[in-house]
Amino acid sequence: MARWTTFEHDVLVIGAGGAGLRAAIEAASKGVSVGLVCKSLLGKAHTVMAEGGVAAALANVDDRDNWRVHFADTMRGGQYLNNPDMAEHHAREAPDRVRELEAWGALFDRTPDRRILQRNFGGHKYPRLAHVGDRTGLEMIRTLQDHGIHKGIDVHMECTVVELLKDGERVSGALGYEREQGRLQLFKARAVVLATGGIGRAYRITSNSWEYTGDGQALAYDAGAELMDMEFVQFHPTGMVWPPSVRGILVTEGVRGEGGVLKNAQGKRFMFADIPEAYRKQTADNEDEGWRYTQGDRDARRPPELLTRDHVARCIVREIREGRGSPHGGVFLDIAWIKERLPGAAEHIQRKLPSMYHQFKELAGLDITKEPMEVGPTTHYVMGGVRVDAASQMSTVPGLFAAGECAAGLHGANRLGGNSLSDLLVFGCRAGAYAAAFAREHGAAAIDERAAEVAATRCLAPLERGEPAGGAAEAPYAIQHELQRVMQDQVGIVRTEAEMREALEAIDRLRERAGRVLVPGNRQYNPGWHTALDLHNLLTVSEAVTRSALERRESRGAHFREDCPAKSEEFARFNHVIAKGADGAMAVRREPLVPLSDEHQRIIAEMG
């Protein structure tokens, strides 16, 4: 009997969040056969968690907005390490991608003149985020899902890909397993799109679910593709810290937008004490002005709580480290205080922040209209990922594409809120179209049966390898927890060379231990086995983050080095690219930035 069941598609899309679904829909619309692999059930991917909105210069609320402003905002937010061509495609195409969702049934909140409403968000010059209350991601994924199921796409639910297969240089398919019975599945494909999302599970405190183990990044790396910008991991400043079980769950930036303030244990609004020079002119220097800004006063400057995510996260860490934190190791985020300024504040908070009110009430037994929340930074997003061509989203491996969070380039050193949902629409669509074109232009590729056999054996090893000869068998959960501790403590928000060198050694030791993992039970829906297989990807991306962060001897965007706290001109000129060396070891190299076109330079000079 064959070791696997074989499926054949022109285009195989791995990952079924926003980017994967959008890619699958686009490829199917070009008339090729499409397979869509979801790690979970369809419609459960992390896109569902997005709250704030999708950034697109529709100019429905402020007619001064256009793609050039959105482009300039994105580049500034990314500290100019972004691929400018991607930033241009993104800013130009996002409005059409959002309008298209409306044509597919999405119901965004409305303006008084009955168009799509847009809201303000950090780093966006004008109100730009189309949204549905604080559940925009759910609306988007459901719209894509409900549209996609009528497009003839073959959906493989609860299936995980463990290895990409190649025909010479070109990608030709993938090997995976389905969870339900644990059967192996071989996918033959002419083109493959990776849309697997982030790497949050490499950290102990994260807003990401179990799925985000860096699968796409690791699959691409193992297949010979390049990764880029892996040192840039976004730590969202406000995640829940108490009770322990909810640690890391996101508390939306909207709380601060509505007037919420950050305070330390001494009751002091510490954000006023550290306003970066570059932002001093546009930041309020007193509490009253900050409050007026949140209430829509156009003459007031924004409160320091609404500085960029990277800066706010670092200030919170400083307060905690210096002993001024809250009882459970965070700081206080207080929205209840607005009752001093606003009649009917409790109802106002419940109306503006319904899901935050619900989340704290249900999970922490805390009424945010009466008491301050405890919050701290949480691992949220990775700006880095598979290095792709700006137009086609193809990686350096022919036929292998990547889109959404698992691809690099759009966000540079720091992502603006709202740009991830537009990213996955714009580049999901592009990846799907170009993958379909690639599949049409290239004949069927051959599957290397020997490579598939090797992958199958590796996949089944945690169940079948038996007690290791030297040293005891290892449990997968213990290794995952230890890796999360190492990354959290040593390659987290504040980094030093010494700690990162220790982390690299720890990762090596954990990789050796992962080779001795043994899990009880059989292949049927066995989470121990699944966790064991995720370890390889987690270790690969953890090493990539650490090596890139070690090489970047400066602080920029989301990457902060305590031993090199300043920004450096030298490091402003290149991205870090990672590839597997000839000896099999991971190598980091400097790749000069994609040059700005004349028009890009004009836009940045005008608005940067």
Next chain:
Amino acid sequence: MPRATFRIWRGDARGGELRDHETEVSEGMVVLDALHQIQAESAPDLALRWNCKAGKCGSCSTEIDGRPRLACMTRLSDLDLARPVTVEPIRAFPPIKDLVTDVSWNYAVKRRIKPFKPRAPDAPDGTWRMAQSDVDRVQEFRKCIECFLCQDVCHVLRDHHKHEEFIGPRFLIYAAALEMHPLDVEDREPDLKEEHGIGYCNITKCCTKVCPEGITITDNGIIPLKERVADRYYDPLRRLLALFRRPK
């Protein structure tokens, strides 16, 4: 630290049994945390589904002490820990393993419902105009996280197994969201009557009670749909008019 016992259904399609697993409990824990701890400590192959851990994805539907709940939103402090807490899979669907059930029927049902079909755009640039007051009602239905707890408690599915004839509350709400969508021009009323079995619902409102999103499934969704179908097929005046319009 105090300990608590969780009496978890362990088994597969061939059968199973409730088995006790003990673990430490701490402040603020939810049932999903206890299940994860048990997985890490003593039952690495315990099968369960979860994703967001914040009540937004609808993956971790289970029956806790007999009540259909999301495991991620059920706090231990709301349960009686003096006796074992039972955790079982949702019973309206076939078991796969432990707490994981085969919910693929739901995905097949959705494909049978006619998709969204918008009217021609209102503006030359291909966009539409809709007032907030026109989208409010449908936005309520679109909060659905597809946890299928409403399907689990619906007696038409759970007790009478009418899966062939009845689409269940989740998909009546899905159909309602399409039928009441300000832009939609498709006609699903004949299907609702003939294919989707809307007549089977006798409005016991169990679905509304278990909805973690607080969607008023019966009053706002199913009853208005029933009224539309009744108006069209059973209104005496309309039937009389239809008689005269019949082609010769």
